Amino acid sequence: MTTTATMDRVRSAFNNVIKSERYSRFTLQPMDDGESHVEVKLSDDATDDAVEVEGQAGGSPSYRPALLHQNWRNICYLALGILMIFVTGYLVGYISHRKPRVEPGNAEPGNAEPVTPPADFAPAPEFHLDWKDITELLTQKLTSQAFDKTLRDFDLPRRSAGSAEDMNLANRIFDEFKRLEMDPWTDRHYVQLQMPDSNRPNRVLFGSNVFEPVGYLAYSAPGKVQGKLVYGNYGRQEDLDVLQKKNVELKDSVLLLRSGKISFAEQVDNAATKGASAVLIYPDSQDYKYQADTALYGHVHLGSGDPYTPGFPSFNHTQFPPTQSSGLPKIPAQTITANMASTLLQKIYGPESDASSGFKGGFRSVSYRLGGIENITVEVNNVLVNREIHNVFGVIKGFSDPDRYVVLGAQRDAWGKGYARATVGSSILLELAKAVHEMVENDGFRPRRSLVFASWTAGEYGNVGATEWLEGYMSSIDKSVFTYISLDGAVMGRGSFMASASPLLFSLIERTMKEVKSPLGSGTVYDMVGRKNWEANTLKPMSIDDPAYPFLAFSGIPSISFHFMSPDTESYTYYGTSLDNMDHLDYQTNHCTSEMTAVAAQFAGQMAVRLVHDHLLSLDVSRYSSILTTAVAQIYKRINQLLRSGQLKDVSPSWLNRARGSFYRAADSINRAVVNTDLNDKEACRIINDRIMRVEHTLLSPYVSPIETPFRHLVLGRGSHTLASIAEATDMERLRTQLALATWNLQGCANAMVGNIWDIDNEI
Numbered sequence: 001m002t003t004t005a006t007m008d009r010v011r012s013a014f015n016n017v018i019k020s021e022r023y024s025r026f027t028l029q030p031m032d033d034g035e036s037h038v039e040v041k042l043s044d045d046a047t048d049d050a051v052e053v054e055g056q057a058g059g060s061p062s063y064r065p066a067l068l069h070q071n072w073r074n075i076c077y078l079a080l081g082i083l084m085i086f087v088t089g090y091l092v093g094y095i096s097h098r099k100p101r102v103e104p105g106n107a108e109p110g111n112a113e114p115v116t117p118p119a120d121f122a123p124a125p126e127f128h129l130d131w132k133d134i135t136e137l138l139t140q141k142l143t144s145q146a147f148d149k150t151l152r153d154f155d156l157p158r159r160s161a162g163s164a165e166d167m168n169l170a171n172r173i174f175d176e177f178k179r180l181e182m183d184p185w186t187d188r189h190y191v192q193l194q195m196p197d198s199n200r201p202n203r204v205l206f207g208s209n210v211f212e213p214v215g216y217l218a219y220s221a222p223g224k225v226q227g228k229l230v231y232g233n234y235g236r237q238e239d240l241d242v243l244q245k246k247n248v249e250l251k252d253s254v255l256l257l258r259s260g261k262i263s264f265a266e267q268v269d270n271a272a273t274k275g276a277s278a279v280l281i282y283p284d285s286q287d288y289k290y291q292a293d294t295a296l297y298g299h300v301h302l303g304s305g306d307p308y309t310p311g312f313p314s315f316n317h318t319q320f321p322p323t324q325s326s327g328l329p330k331i332p333a334q335t336i337t338a339n340m341a342s343t344l345l346q347k348i349y350g351p352e353s354d355a356s357s358g359f360k361g362g363f364r365s366v367s368y369r370l371g372g373i374e375n376i377t378v379e380v381n382n383v384l385v386n387r388e389i390h391n392v393f394g395v396i397k398g399f400s401d402p403d404r405y406v407v408l409g410a411q412r413d414a415w416g417k418g419y420a421r422a423t424v425g426s427s428i429l430l431e432l433a434k435a436v437h438e439m440v441e442n443d444g445f446r447p448r449r450s451l452v453f454a455s456w457t458a459g460e461y462g463n464v465g466a467t468e469w470l471e472g473y474m475s476s477i478d479k480s481v482f483t484y485i486s487l488d489g490a491v492m493g494r495g496s497f498m499a500s501a502s503p504l505l506f507s508l509i510e511r512t513m514k515e516v517k518s519p520l521g522s523g524t525v526y527d528m529v530g531r532k533n534w535e536a537n538t539l540k541p542m543s544i545d546d547p548a549y550p551f552l553a554f555s556g557i558p559s560i561s562f563h564f565m566s567p568d569t570e571s572y573t574y575y576g577t578s579l580d581n582m583d584h585l586d587y588q589t590n591h592c593t594s595e596m597t598a599v600a601a602q603f604a605g606q607m608a609v610r611l612v613h614d615h616l617l618s619l620d621v622s623r624y625s626s627i628l629t630t631a632v633a634q635i636y637k638r639i640n641q642l643l644r645s646g647q648l649k650d651v652s653p654s655w656l657n658r659a660r661g662s663f664y665r666a667a668d669s670i671n672r673a674v675v676n677t678d679l680n681d682k683e684a685c686r687i688i689n690d691r692i693m694r695v696e697h698t699l700l701s702p703y704v705s706p707i708e709t710p711f712r713h714l715v716l717g718r719g720s721h722t723l724a725s726i727a728e729a730t731d732m733e734r735l736r737t738q739l740a741l742a743t744w745n746l747q748g749c750a751n752a753m754v755g756n757i758w759d760i761d762n763e764i
Contacts (some may be wrong), residue, residue: 066441113118129444133613134609138445141435142601144594150427151594155582159422161193161413161458161465162387169412169426170390173455176430177394180437182453187391189314189468191306192384193394193461193699194218194299197258200381202334204280206374207347211340215295216382217281218262218461219307220333224379227254227277229348230371233359234260235267235281240274242357243323248350248372251275256344256371258361259335260571263545265302265462268333278378279333282341286362288573294340297337297415297576299460301325303710305467308384311707313472326708332380349373389457391465395723396436398449399613403480404689405450407557408432408604409466410487411459411547416578420457420585425487428601429453435605435746439621449612452481452517459488460576467550477555478697482619482689483611486561489575490600493566493588494519497529500542502552502696502716503627505607509560510534512606519592519599544711544718553711553718556697558619562603562607568758614677617689621667621753624695624715628746631715632660634727635739648732654655656743670753691755698749703741714745721745 006722129137158165170186196202196216204211205231230248233239235257243250255271260280262270271279301307306314307325336344342363348371353359361370398404409427417423432582433453436451439445458464468479483505513526513534520528529537542549548559565572567589574580582593588598610618625702642648671693677684700712701721711717719725720738729735 182394205377215335231377242286274656284361292338304463392455400448409454447612484559486548492572499562502558503623504619608736659747666753694752
């Protein structure tokens with residue numbers, strides 16, 4: 001039998017086998033009597049053998065079996081054909097891919113021309129980059145010349161959240177991530193943003209004066225209220241205590257506060273707690289060196305994210321019952337200009353403020369009396385609008401542990417031009433993505449873990465875009481994201497440096513400061529801030545309106561935000577105004593904005609690359625020990641005072657101290673494991689990294705609701721569950737409960753750090 005004949009028989013056998021097991025197609029037809037009629041037909045060539053089944057609405061597909069003898073013969077031919085195909089393919093492959101040999105002839109031994117293998121079979125080059133090589137590559141790629149162009153490209157006249165300009169910018173970033181082969185994706189939300197009513201402007205009426213300010217505070221309670229005008233300095237708790245000591249009535253008053261020191265939301269919350277009916281906030285000339293008619297913008301939600309979907313994402317409002325964040329204020333709040341405030345302060349009357357109280361501002365013609373005499377009316381007509389917003393992401397995947405990643409994020413929206421607020425951060429985000437991509441593609445950099453680059457929007461309304469993402473993927477993010485690096489406000493000036501971060505990142509900050517060159521031209525950033533007191537000079541508590549705060553206190557992700565600043569300043573005063581533009585930032589940086597942006601990018605890049613490059617995560621668990629010791633000592637002191645006074649009985653803080661001891665021992669066991677681990681053992685390194693990653697997340701209290709108390713962190717959060725609040729508690733029953741819950745929260749964190757259940761120390 002010839003090969004051709006055999007193959008023909010094989011094909012015929014194969015077709016017969018396929019045809020012998022044909023799947024049916026069903027046609028459901030109603031009958032006149034209302035019953036269902038199912039017509040079961042096989043393939044088109046079997047119409048003559050159609051089977052009709054009445055009264056059934058379904059069933060298994062039917063097939064007509066071939067004769068048994070014919071089936072066995074077909075199967076034999078099929079097996080023979082497959083064997084012949086395999087043998088033929090093997091022979092062809094052997095002949096075409098065998099190694100060439102040198103034919104005997106005139107060639108002398110040793111003079112044969114080398115045979116060059118095909119390009120497809122060239123082995124991949126091996127790269128061995130040490131840390132010095134990596135940092136040099138970053139420095140070479142993140143230059144001021146690169147940022148000159150990117151800063152110009154991202155400098156837009158308008159970029160409000162959810163606007164056409166915001167969407168166009170999101171598309172530009174998405175396209176750039178796509179060009180860099182970063183597998184970009186978007187995260188879409190439908191959020192409620194509050195804006196002024198174009199038909200009914202907000203107003204302030206004081207005697208014959210009627211003001212209609214342009215700026216506003218998002219998420220203020222709408223309404224029209226009247227009350228005695230009272231000047232309350234910055235609206236801090238200590239400022240309002242001064243007023244009460246002066247017998248100035250705060251209940252139903254309208255508080256006039258100057259911007260600064262604390263967030264707008266905290267100012268309004270403090271005023272509402274004292275019974276005030278409304279709040280006016282202005283920029284005092286002592287704190288803000290700009291035009292007296294400059295409008296201020298901001299928000300007063302004491303929380304983050306869309307306040308109308310607290311604790312869950314705004315994917316689609318129709319799916320969830322209406323609810324509100326506990327952080328929404330219940331009183332109207334409005335910003336006014338310095339000129340408007342000066343007019344009010346000249347006619348406020350009332351008792352004078354003490355020079356020692358710090359109430360005196362910068363208006364020369366004003367005595368800064370405390371008020372409480374004249375009535376004022378505040379009318380806020382802001383309206384809620386629905387906006388579709390898009391976060392944009394790109395990823396550079398790791399080579400060993402791609403499911404573990406650092407997130408670098410930047411806000412792209414702003415009230416006005418938002419140059420320092422949004423342009424600089426977005427530029428750093430994009431240039432860092434380019435630099436790391438080139439290092440992977442061309443320079444042999446092989447990150448062990450992944451880097452995710454995120455462009456957020458609606459940040460001006462309280463980190464809305466970022467928080468909605470956290471809420472949407474809360475159950476998986478804590479198992480994958482081990483650090484968040486905020487790029488917002490990275491450049492505010494020149495000559496000083498400040499950072500707010502989780503204690504787990506303190507050692508990494510110090511290490512990076514020693515490696516990044518100072519923007520002043522000599523030494524490093526570490527030298528610039530002062531070697532002896534670098535922590536006191538650099539580390540500041542993370543505020544509630546910090547872009548990194550929801551990652552840390554809401555989601556339990558070690559986070560950092562950092563800022564290059566001008567000396568002797570606490571913030572960039574042009575935030576939230578139309579003056580946040582290139583010219584003003586150039587003035588703050590001494591016309592070195594591109595150079596400062598490059599240094600900030602190198603700082604963020606070195607931290608991120610260190611975190612994804614090293615075998616073990618650069619998170620130092622021991623840095624929490626001293627912080628916990630200090631917090632527990634404060635609780636010890638408070639409880640002992642209450643015991644001595646008789647206000648508290650049968651309560652001991654020793655259990656909390658034992659839990660702190662368990663945490664200390666668990667941290668020490670991780671450090672010992674690090675010292676004794678072979679870094680070439682990938683599984684051992686991953687086990688230790690898993691233990692380190694549990695620390696921050698397990699410090700979130702499991703006993704409070706994310707709706708009522710979103711910032712659940714035991715040490716760095718806000719609420720009665722925190723160690724700081726327990727140390728100041730006045731309600732004895734609540735103190736007992738919160739002390740017990742905090743004790744087990746801390747012990748649970750220590751247990752999670754240990755890893756193996758048989759090693760857990762549960763002696764409370």
